[in-house]
Amino acid sequence: MKNKKTIRAAIVGATGYGGVELIRLLQAHPRVEITSVISSTNPGAEIIQGFPHLTNIMLGTLDAVDPQLIASKADVVFLATPAGVAVELAPQFLQVGLKVIDISGDYRLKSPELYEKWYKRTPADAALLEEAVYGLCEVWGMEVNDTVRLLSNPGCFPTAILLGLIPAVAAGWIDLNTIIIDAKSGVSGAGRGLSLSSHFAEVNENFSAYKLNKHQHIPEIEQALTRVAGKPVVTTLTTHLVPMNRGIMATMYASVAEEARTDADFVNLYNQYYEDRPFVRVRKAGTWPATKHVTGSNYCDIGFAVDERTGRVTIISVIDNVVKGAAGQAIQNLNLMMGWDESTGLMFAPMYP
Template structure:
């Protein structure tokens, strides 16, 4: 294409924002024209992220909707919860495309958002306007949209592991148990006791038990797919690694199906989708095998003794769980091949 799409990244000094910058630097149709920080405007992005030294637009801009209107066509919002609620409407009214990586527009109910996120919800009109960008599930809705709410990292791993079953009506949506583990980067770059090296190293613990804010997001998507109310048990754990999520999902089937039928369902559902890889029978994914990539690897095992299905879903939480899926959504919005700028292999070991 003759003209590059101009992109601004708000929250570029966080892990997800910096990863959006890194990915867009490899995109053939996009130019990064503004990197934005509310905490340190005027500084250089490369001072905090030396690996991004080659970026042309290195000086951090302040958060200014009028400035963004002049410098960008699309804005990625990698901001703390509550910020996008105020900023997104201004950007949309200025005619910009918006991809929100925060959780502010994922839930369609403002009441549910306030209950789980403890922030004032966005205006209902904008909640309804935002397209939930689970690329492999709702990609047709993303095409041509101008406002995308990027899914959370845990919901991405979990939903991709359940979507074929939910869409087919094979599972009891109230039987689902999700045991998920994440690397420390999921907590962001800010310092805290729980992510301090000496606290997390050689340690492993659950957090936000039955209170994690991603719970209603997963339930909302499952309800869309099944047409039934979903109520999941969702337990998250922090493990001493930098990147990665492994979601181990246990679910009861409504009717008896063979393991071969289940494998065929998953392969058929994700046929043609570049970033979901179904493992062969008896093979299960590991976080190291998707590290630094936009892939989601899925393994399946049906227990003939209990009739219960175990689904294992692995992603890189910073890429497929945030920045990579945001770029994938941009590709769909613009009518480009969804793998543009993302067709690289995981880093291993």
């Protein structure tokens, strides 16, 4: 399938924020045709009933989950589903010959025991967990190729956090025992389902921390950092909900290891690490990114501040959680799987203001 001119794509979970964002982005992709959009909760309904903004853009009705039927008209399926669903669906789609890109998180952790502990759900088959390729494109993109059957798309918080930390970890520039992560997300990160915590009156004019020391993305972050460092890494992550639709800002603190470093040193290190990676933009010394700078785009912007007084560095990383943290990165992985330029269909400017 490598370098195939065009491919046919199906989207399961098309009525969630990640699924509808896949529709928006894939509609503009020059080498992808959306042939099926699937919903287990509302099959048979017209797409524009729930998403009027797709009028004259995406027509047709929502299909039911039928692996054989979907495989008859698609080459790859995106699983934009809640946690626990892909555990059941991915094996069925693989069995009928489809490539699977899972956005849900069911195949990110290599340890079934860790998944069960942090997600409170039955884990996927251990063999499939081992087979799944973790698609953090800027770090392990070389592993994403046409031989991959099952691709695990990184989580939104881990994407921002890992892109912000990994170059410094790989270079040995920070003390691994001192990493503290303070991350904030817009409300869309909680998904489209209704809950008390996402009601307007609960979120508006409010700022709250949640899942302290229990967020399911903690083991994913530690798994990736351990892989880079070559030894176990344990972190502290505090997540916050902020009253905006989209965006993640991850602020990381760590002690600078051994010799003193400057802002310019970190800028140079990160520019070298992410050289030729189109979606990471490293800020010049003394300037820092904001979530508005990446809204609606597949970019991750990173900035630094070294405090010579305390010997610590502050690393700020921002992404759009629905694009780079979900649908956009999934398409970036699809491009790599197909042997296309990773930026195909994704080189659009952020929305502003």
